[in-house]
Amino acid sequence: MPKIQIPTPLRQYAGKEPAVEVKAATVGEALYGLVARHPELRRHLYTDDGKLRAFVNVYLNDEDVRYLQKEATAVKETDSISIVPSIAGGSAQR
């Protein structure tokens, strides 16, 4: 099954798991399966009207899905999907 890599800042909403395997044929299905399993993640990944948030980047292996077929991009069993959110830390003052 394709594996979704969960970045550290979002793991607290995903049962603290670093990666989740989801049965899916497309990137969109995989993410849908992920939030179905971890509903708390939904508001971190999707806007209220169901669009992927602009600060959440989704990669299929090393390619940004925005430059493939976005959420319709087909995934293979061996593929790795990464969620890459923006992080700002540098000196951890705030």
Place this chain on the structure above:
Amino acid sequence: MSTNTEVKPETATLSNDEILRYSRHLIMPEVGMEGQLKLKAARVLCIGAGGLGSPLALYLGAAGVGTLGLVDFDVVDYTNLQRQIIHTTADVGRKKLDSAADKLKAINPLINVRPFDTRLSSDNALELFRDFDIIVDGTDNFPTRYLVNDACVLTGKPNVYGSIFRFEGQASVFATEQGPCYRCLYPEPPPPGLVPSCAEGGVLGILPGLVGVIQATEAIKLVLGKGEPLIGRLLLVDALAMKFRELKLRKNPDCPVCGTHPTITKLIDYNEFCGIRGEEAPVEAGVPEIQVEELKRRLDAGEDVFVLDVREPHEYQICNIGGHLIPLGDLPKRVHELDSSREIVAHCRSGTRSAKAVNFLRQAGFRKVRNLSGGILAWADRVDPKMPKY
């Protein structure tokens, strides 16, 4: 890969002292005399002298970057020392800028350190950047990251980027002529509160070392014009798994600042852009509060007050006031453990998370719930001075 940032050595030469100091550079063909002269002529500006800024400034200074600018307005405190290795215990209370400049001069008195005791802003960024060839972003917040990126694009300076969270880091080189910028990757910042901050999340002390040294390496490669810079690539560092992964980045033709039809042609209000109003705007305004002295008095008097601690279990181990522990993230599914007829005082470390808890509980129908103002830190300051602070 050739970039426009490669510094052209002017008529400068190296003194005998410099030749001795840089001999391990001079005998390697990738640097040599030509490269060392480029380093001497280079002007690199480090934004922030904190976790990332410490290692990268130390290495850039040691390597002989001729002009090293530092921008910082902060003061060294004890919690910095776990990772900000340019500062020592004796520097606590000093300006980070003075502390860092002293160390750099001690390591390499032959370079020119230019300290800027200021907070980088839309008013000063363009002017500051103009005198430098390369900008290294070692900041810790979204508004400054977007400001650094936009100012780099507008002044045509490469932005050597690094960012960290807990044990994960990112690094790249943005805003070169051909390459993508930070906004190509992240057109918009996350709304405040949606991504936990480092103060909430913590950071492994060596991680800024790892990422800061990657930034220093990239800055030096840009100066030398050698190797393959991290342009169009985002390096992801996972220190826990010790895995380095690389993602492809593309220049976005629709990018609002570096695209073909930019809509951002001057610096904007980055706090507003990132949804932050005012300097230390409280995330949850207007929740009912109780002061630590009043809580102490009422607990001592044996009154029925239920203390709810919404921190994480590992924080509870550091210090606690005997509250019932339900981490903020678990509150929705454990709310049945609470009795809405009792008076509840929620607390966390400083009062931010517990304010969210109070809001949540009020929306869930709890009427007698208040936030402990200033959290357990205020308790340690004003009630129990023996309590450790973290």
